Amino acid sequence: MKLPIYFDYSATTPVDERVAEKMCRCLTLDGVFGNPASRSHPFGWEAEKLADEARQHVAALINADPREIVWTSGATESDNLAIKGVAHFYHKRGKHIITVKTEHKAVLDTCRQLEREGYEVTYLDVESNGLLDLDKFRDALRDDTILASVMHVNNEIGVIQDIAAIGQICRENKVIFHVDGAQSAGKVEIDMQSLPVDLMSFSAHKIYGPKGMGALYVRRKPRVRLEAQMHGGGHERGLRSGTLATHQIVGMGEAFRIAKEEMAAENARLLALRNRLWNGLKDMEEVYVNGDLEQRIAGNLNISFNFVEGESLMMALKDMAVSSGSACTSASLEPSYVLRAIGRPDELAHSSLRFTLGRYTTEEEIDFVISKLREQVKRLRDLSPLWDMYKAGIDLNSVQWAAH
Amino acid sequence: MAYSDKVIDHYENPRNVGQMDDAAKNVGTGMVGAPACGDVMRLQIEVGDDGVIKDAKFKTYGCGSAIASSSLLTEWVKGKTLEEAQQIKNTDIAEELALPPVKVHCSVLAEDAIKAAIEDFSSKQG
Ligand SMILES: Cc1ncc(COP(=O)(O)O)c(C=O)c1O
Numbered sequence: 001m002k003l004p005i006y007f008d009y010s011a012t013t014p015v016d017e018r019v020a021e022k023m024c025r026c027l028t029l030d031g032v033f034g035n036p037a038s039r040s041h042p043f044g045w046e047a048e049k050l051a052d053e054a055r056q057h058v059a060a061l062i063n064a065d066p067r068e069i070v071w072t073s074g075a076t077e078s079d080n081l082a083i084k085g086v087a088h089f090y091h092k093r094g095k096h097i098i099t100v101k102t103e104h105k106a107v108l109d110t111c112r113q114l115e116r117e118g119y120e121v122t123y124l125d126v127e128s129n130g131l132l133d134l135d136k137f138r139d140a141l142r143d144d145t146i147l148a149s150v151m152h153v154n155n156e157i158g159v160i161q162d163i164a165a166i167g168q169i170c171r172e173n174k175v176i177f178h179v180d181g182a183q184s185a186g187k188v189e190i191d192m193q194s195l196p197v198d199l200m201s202f203s204a205h206k207i208y209g210p211k212g213m214g215a216l217y218v219r220r221k222p223r224v225r226l227e228a229q230m231h232g233g234g235h236e237r238g239l240r241s242g243t244l245a246t247h248q249i250v251g252m253g254e255a256f257r258i259a260k261e262e263m264a265a266e267n268a269r270l271l272a273l274r275n276r277l278w279n280g281l282k283d284m285e286e287v288y289v290n291g292d293l294e295q296r297i298a299g300n301l302n303i304s305f306n307f308v309e310g311e312s313l314m315m316a317l318k319d320m321a322v323s324s325g326s327a328c329t330s331a332s333l334e335p336s337y338v339l340r341a342i343g344r345p346d347e348l349a350h351s352s353l354r355f356t357l358g359r360y361t362t363e364e365e366i367d368f369v370i371s372k373l374r375e376q377v378k379r380l381r382d383l384s385p386l387w388d389m390y391k392a393g394i395d396l397n398s399v400q401w402a403a404h
Numbered sequence: 405m406a407y408s409d410k411v412i413d414h415y416e417n418p419r420n421v422g423q424m425d426d427a428a429k430n431v432g433t434g435m436v437g438a439p440a441c442g443d444v445m446r447l448q449i450e451v452g453d454d455g456v457i458k459d460a461k462f463k464t465y466g467c468g469s470a471i472a473s474s475s476l477l478t479e480w481v482k483g484k485t486l487e488e489a490q491q492i493k494n495t496d497i498a499e500e501l502a503l504p505p506v507k508v509h510c511s512v513l514a515e516d517a518i519k520a521a522i523e524d525f526s527s528k529q530g
Pocket residue numbers: 011073074075076077104106151153154155180182183202203204205212213214
């Protein structure tokens with residue numbers, strides 16, 4: 001077993017060897033380095049052919065038409081293009097947008113920008129399991145609502161929103177529906193033929209493709225219009241100008257092709273590993289899973305070890321790459337807004353760790369992390385005045401803390 | 405975030421971890437911070453008749469820098485008079501541990517903890 005162990009697959013993934021190999025063939029003189037937009041010679045034609053094949057692979061994973069795929073630089077750009085693109089195109093219809101408090105910053109900050117431009121945004125709460133209450137969603141709709149944006153899978157707690165049901169409500173109310181699928185592609189079945197979703201953002205580097213590469217699905221029937229955010233040579237049917245990055249596109253295509261082929265087997269394997277991890281920890285005192293454990297992707301386990309601060313625990317797990325919802329991991333000193341939104345008290349948010357498993361995670365690694373965690377949580381609790389108080393039967397909520 | 409060697413040393417081998425009898429007249433207890441803020445320090449000092457700190461113990465819930473700040477503090481206060489201990493500045497702790505700016509609040513908390521412990525001790529002498 002090699003140390004340190006990577007348990008942060010939701011942050012990013014390594015590029016699959018098979019993907020890297022294909023990408024390398026699109027760079028040098030003896031490879032396909034041409035500009036896919038060059039129409040007058042074989043260098044361009046070959047590059048265009050590879051980009052087209054990649055487009056088919058991406059479309060195939062989500063059962064869409066390749067003409068519905070727009071290449072971007074990542075899910076962040078896809079979210080920006082979708083949300084600003086719709087808002088700017090349809091502003092005469094209305095200026096109200098609905099989204100959710102647990103969205104990724106790429107959605108939330110884009111909405112904040114639109115608020116500065118005069119749009120109105122409703123940020124919905126989620127239930128304590130991290131999922132949206134459909135009635136509350138319906139109640140938030142207004143006559144001037146033009147767009148709703150709801151993520152498919154949450155990046156911190158891994159819960160899966162019911163986008164089919166939410167999309168249905170949007171259809172009934174003629175509201176355009178955007179879904180951030182950065183964390184769901186290759187992990188959850190996505191069938192654009194049956195899902196009432198108009199726009200969906202994807203990223204390559206979350207499923208073993210390269211960073212800096214993504215796509216936006218833009219539905220053709222019924223057609224969704226967008227105002228371009230990047231102007232120039234009119235690439236991607238005018239929606240996103242810029243010379244196509246053949247190697248990146250080929251990488252994303254290959255990553256999506258492999259995901260389609262291996263998703264079912266990989267999900268079963270990851271679920272077994274995740275269960276092994278949780279089963280190895282759940283008998284400990286004061287350990288909580290954050291977010292719904294059933295409606296959740298296989299590779300995510302987000303847990304709070306009460307009375308142990310998350311960053312100190314990460315420091316103890318120095319042979320492992322994990323992430324924490326603790327304030328200390330950010331400059332803001334605010335604990336995770338996602339854990340806050342599911343109603344976790346701040347002290348549990350500070351005590352949270354996110355383990356995300358992936359293609360290269362092994363049973364041996366899981367067993368290693370279980371034994372490390374058990375040992376280090378005990379050590380840190382022995383250091384924790386809160387643990388002493390808990391053990392002495394003191395209700396920590398009844399204590400007057402000297403806030404600072 | 406990269407930690408300094410001193411922070412790592414105190415974190416991995418914390419000095420003077422423990423608990424003293426709250427109620428004892430010669431013990432002063434300072435508990436500062438809040439669970440919701442991500443750090444709570446409990447610092448206790450045992451003071452001799454001569455006004456010198458004979459022993460110090462701590463327990464801390466918080467990040468590595470908070471644990472290191474309180475561990476270092478227990479080492480520093482031992483053998484000091486109350487007046488000397490009162491003079492310890494958070495900047496001294498931050499400097500000794502090479503804390504980055506986002507972690508300076510940990511050293512502030514440690515300074516608050518020793519002040520609170522001294523105050524608690526003094527109030528018991530009445
Ligand atoms: C849910 C979600 N949306 C958007 C992004 C941003 O994706 P990218 O890094 O491709 O811009 C991420 C990844 O950080 C994500 O998890």
